[in-house]
Amino acid sequence: MSDDRSDEATAGWRPRTRAVRGGLDRSPHGETSEALYLNSGFVYDNAEQAEARFLGDDPGFIYSRYGNPTVAMFEERLAQLDGSEACFATASGMSAVFAALLCQLQSGDHVVASRALFGSCHYILTQLLPRYGINVDLVDGADLDQWRDAIRGTTTCVFFETPSNPTLDLIDIGAVTELAHEVGARVVVDNVFSTPVLQRPNEFGADVVVYSGTKHMDGQGRILGGAVLSSREFIDDHLMQFLRHTGPAMSAFNAWVLLKGLETMELRLGEQCRSTQIIAEMLQGHDAIERVLYPGLESFPQRELAQKQMSAGGSVITFDLRGGKSEAFSFSNGLRIVDISNNLGDAKSLITHPATTTHRAVGPEERAKVGIGDGMVRLSVGLEDPADLMQDLTDALNAI
Numbered sequence: 001m002s003d004d005r006s007d008e009a010t011a012g013w014r015p016r017t018r019a020v021r022g023g024l025d026r027s028p029h030g031e032t033s034e035a036l037y038l039n040s041g042f043v044y045d046n047a048e049q050a051e052a053r054f055l056g057d058d059p060g061f062i063y064s065r066y067g068n069p070t071v072a073m074f075e076e077r078l079a080q081l082d083g084s085e086a087c088f089a090t091a092s093g094m095s096a097v098f099a100a101l102l103c104q105l106q107s108g109d110h111v112v113a114s115r116a117l118f119g120s121c122h123y124i125l126t127q128l129l130p131r132y133g134i135n136v137d138l139v140d141g142a143d144l145d146q147w148r149d150a151i152r153g154t155t156t157c158v159f160f161e162t163p164s165n166p167t168l169d170l171i172d173i174g175a176v177t178e179l180a181h182e183v184g185a186r187v188v189v190d191n192v193f194s195t196p197v198l199q200r201p202n203e204f205g206a207d208v209v210v211y212s213g214t215k216h217m218d219g220q221g222r223i224l225g226g227a228v229l230s231s232r233e234f235i236d237d238h239l240m241q242f243l244r245h246t247g248p249a250m251s252a253f254n255a256w257v258l259l260k261g262l263e264t265m266e267l268r269l270g271e272q273c274r275s276t277q278i279i280a281e282m283l284q285g286h287d288a289i290e291r292v293l294y295p296g297l298e299s300f301p302q303r304e305l306a307q308k309q310m311s312a313g314g315s316v317i318t319f320d321l322r323g324g325k326s327e328a329f330s331f332s333n334g335l336r337i338v339d340i341s342n343n344l345g346d347a348k349s350l351i352t353h354p355a356t357t358t359h360r361a362v363g364p365e366e367r368a369k370v371g372i373g374d375g376m377v378r379l380s381v382g383l384e385d386p387a388d389l390m391q392d393l394t395d396a397l398n399a400i
């Protein structure tokens with residue numbers, strides 16, 4: 001859209017500057033902050049202009065299901081942060097995942113995905129896609145040999161999240177992308193846990209990146225949102241028509257909240273990563289805990305890969321309490337600051353018991369395969385003082 005700054009001037013901006021000013025498209029009123037355009041439709045100067053818009057010859061807006069000025073500012077800002085050519089915002093992270101896959105797949109296609117997936121991603125891959133004749137194979141994502149065996153000539157798409165929810169398994173983005181590209185398959189990465197602040201999958205060759213804006217981008221528990229980022233060509237050839245005509249558009253209000261969220265995301269996430277690191281180190285030493293998983297720990301099984309593709313460990317720690325469900329429940333119920341909630345990336349620290357909530361529907365067999373035990377909890381570290389959080393966690397652990 002119209003931009004009073006030339007691309008040349010903005011090209012050299014560093015991420016912090018992009019986060020605050022990227023995509024800013026001021027109206028003639030010259031507002032400081034991004035304007036919120038709460039309108040569904042747009043009017044045309046004349047019938048000829050309407051015709052030109054629909055033909056694509058006139059670049060203005062048509063209808064907010066197709067695009068909206070506030071949403072467009074969010075899309076441009078996120079694209080700049082992600083280092084992707086283009087972005088399409090969606091109503092939620094799941095509509096981004098669904099659209100990124102369905103817009104390019106057809107009956108007979110073969111998809112390879114990592115087994116360690118967010119519950120709703122697991123549903124799309126294992127329940128929904130097979131209903132439309134799309135064959136899906138799941139692999140243990142950390143094992144490159146399994147990817148090598150599963151990816152074949154008919155594979156058109158590869159999907160994974162890294163780190164995975166909730167076990168924080170990492171997948172070597174560069175290595176899996178190389179295997180996928182050998183057979184001409186596209187790589188779709190769910191980068192929700194890392195955000196573009198900690199990891200940019202396209203730098204390792206990934207073709208499509210999906211985000212949930214609901215998590216760290218908003219980061220304050222207010223709205224749902226999502227986004228698909230890729231080359232301009234992928235969006236033009238596959239995604240745009242799919243999203244325009246199926247309708248999971250992001251609301252202008254949510255885009256406005258997310259624009260403000262992106263401004264502070266790097267600062268918030270930086271603090272959250274620092275707190276998470278010291279909390280993970282503390283948890284490691286507690287007798288009530290059997291195992292702590294956090295990519296920032298020296299003991300993390302995939303530490304080398306974490307350092308290769310992530311700039312910090314993130315804001316989520318997953319740990320196994322000695323015992324099982326009753327110990328995990330007792331611990332969660334004993335927390336006074338940390339809330340029991342299945343969201344993550346929030347300013348408020350949140351604890352989840354995956355086996356009975358986010359990963360209940362995947363069933364005990366799949367949970368066992370990816371290592372989600374009944375004593376496992378997932379902690380999303382917020383912006384409270386880490387000393388208070390450590391006290392809260394220690395008190396609850398001691399009281400189990």
Ligand SMILES: *Cc1c(COP(=O)(O)O)cnc(C)c1O
Pocket residue numbers: 092093094095097118121161165190192193211212213214215224225226
């Ligand atoms: C939360 C989440 C999603 C879905 O995002 P919503 O905005 O809740 O729809 C997808 N993938 C991962 C890894 C998530 O954590």
